[in-house]
Amino acid sequence: MSDTGSPANKAADDAPAPTEHLNIKVTDNNNEVFFKIKRTTALRKLMDAFCERQGKLPSSVRFLFDGQRVQATDTPDTLEMQDGDILEVVQEQIGGGC
Structure with missing residues (x-):
């Protein structure tokens, strides 16, 4: 007798990939700005595209995900990003310390 029709196996097959x-x-x-990217794409492409669309220099802004700075070599997989997540862009500030 085969288990392929059991409810336990059916639930495992229905799990979204x-x-x-x-x-x-x-x-x-x-x-x-909304971007559709692959999980393995370096976020540098997204960062450069955003800066180009907004007329900003990439060196003048910082990208944050959950409060942590995003590196150009990071990918959505390395940051464990999910569909619909938000990257925040902030103006880089230099100085402030005396």
Whole structure:
């Protein structure tokens, strides 16, 4: 007798597989831009595209995910991002210490 028809196996088969693409929202509090990227794509592409669309220099802004700075070599997989997550863009500030 085969177990392929049992409810336990059917539930395991119905579990959604992780999608290859993620929808990521990038916001700088004035603008929101949505990107659809692969889980293995370096976030440098997304960061450069956002800066180009907004007319900002990549060296003048910082990207944050859950309060942590995003590196250009990071990927959605390395940051454990989920579909619909938000990257925040803030103006880089230098100085302030005396």
